[in-house]
Amino acid sequence: MQSDAFHLGPLADPGECHGPIDLAGTPASTARAWLRKLIEIRCAEEKIGDEFGRAVIKCPCHLVIGQEAPAVGVAAHIRDGDRVFGAHRSHAHFLALGGSLHHLLAEVLGKDTGCSRGMGGSMHLLDRAHNFHGSVPIVGATVPIATGAALAAKMDGNGAVAVSYLGDGATEEGVFHESLNFASVFKLPVLYVVENNLFSSHLHISLRQPFDSECRHAEAHGVAWQRVDGNDTVAMAAAAGRAIAAARAGQGPQLIEAVTYRWRGHVGHREDNDVGVQRKEGLAEWKKRDPVARLAAAMVAAGQMAETGVAAITVEYRAAVEAAWVQACADPYPSAAALIERVYSTGRAS
Template sequence: MEGLGGLADPQLFNETLEISKWKQETLLQQLKMMLIIRGAEEKLAEGTVAGKIKCPCHLGIGQEAVAVGVSTNLRSTDRVFGAHRSHSHYLALGGSVEGLFAEVLGRVTGCSKGMGGSMHLYDGARGFMGSVPIVAATIPLAVGAGLAAKMDGRGDVAVGYFGDGAAEEGVLHESLNLASSLNLPVLFVCENNFFASHLHIGLRQPSDSIARFAEAHHIPNEVVDGNDVVAVTGAAARMINRARRGEGPSFLEAVTYRWKGHVGPSDDIDVGVKRNQDLTKWKGRDPVRRLAKAMQEKGFLSAERFSKVQEEVSTFINAAWMKAEQGDFPDQAALLDLVYFRKDEKR
């Protein structure tokens, strides 16, 4: 299989998005959700710098279009799994911003009762079955959930998000093989941002495209511009509908770029010459700006209305943060109730 070609060049794919086939209401919802995700992560970066956040925070600023595009096609009975960089996956499904903030601040009002932090988010009511920090762990979990969904027979799908670095774990290949062999309703979503922690893919793999592994297991796949929310939405729709019809797994590779470093609020421009050179160029493919520009050119969104939406989102984010800070910390007994097992407890 060929590599990513132009998709890997940050100076390409900057053209106006093609949105003529999409409903104005859907696009506005997607734009607002991307703004919420970015605003929430920027607030988390501020909280980290201020010393209010003690847990590691892996930020996905710049990658918002992937989660929003995929989630547009999902329903609450689907089963979604995110990895260590999953604020967007949780929020795009409708997860509470206050619940995210409270969780990262260690408050009992958090989505995981303040016991998990940034990397252990949960919202089962919306289909987000959890984020896990173990690299590639989302992949077999999604396959197991896909098997359960197939046995349930309700047309639900399982989604596993992971990065390009997870492709270097053997469990990816075991999972692709099983999903293909059993014809499971699983969508594998690789957010290829070119870095596994601090090491560029060119120093780790002979090809910069991860979808080649899907080819090896006879799994239909598409490689898309992960900073084009409508491209992601369309590709995910085709794959999810295919899974709902009982036609098996699919593999979506979304080419994107994180603006922040592996963990924390710094840009990590000292991590190799290439990142230092490319970061500013990749910001030119900003998924939020590209959608807003396309909607303005189409007459779907005035500049005034866009400014108003930005203000509304900012107010919403700040209010959620303030409320989250007011939450109580968990009682020490919660360690025994929620983390450890009481040996003398009858279950």
């Protein structure tokens, strides 16, 4: 653990961490699987951005391009029975756990074949078959919900964990602090993954908080914490592995601060043109901390992949995304009856 829970230090400097990451003995097959997942997510997001730009997709989409690695690193340690919850920027969380491109694309189009039956759009994703139990855009709202899933897991004593993805903005919500305190007091098996991309909507963290690291909140609430280069998939997976193992072992709540950066605006497809905010200079530097390129460079240097590897995988996933898109476009919308029928349960118990 780092001693300074208050400051990100070099991780906040866009001039740092541009080179290949340390594979740290990661088997070639594992590294390749992670790289493929990063590229799948990026291809999906680029497609969604394009179609958003063409106004074919209308629902608000918060694209994750540039910060794909935390989702892939955490997903490596999720097993059936765990419960993962996302927030407004959760396409990566959904796909990293194994969610289907078709279900995601159909959902952002509001189709009945979407992961939320066309009732949620980009901001309400669900995939219980892959342990993803919901994402919602009310900031911080899934933090206590994941905490409660961990309470249930503790009651069941089955070694399951809950994961709550949140951003740096959500740490400004009171419920984040209530939840960390609650989880700490009851020693719950929950992992809070704070994806600190330094921006909440249009506001830089320096305009919102006195310090730039969210680990200080974990420290204050007696929650074990790690800070990670959130654009280093291997480091991210290692941190998640340690945290989730500790939570499964009954050591109480864990927090990982994944320092990262989004390349697009808060919402929509455009780069750095988000409600008047210009980040051009910093963005160019941040793009050199690309999680895809850095993992790929390490794999090439280690002789695990040819230099053309990324291009080949990208071609493959662009085709997969396109096929899923064509299918989603042809799918039906929910029936008008769904509007009322899905309000209350028709289950026997109620």
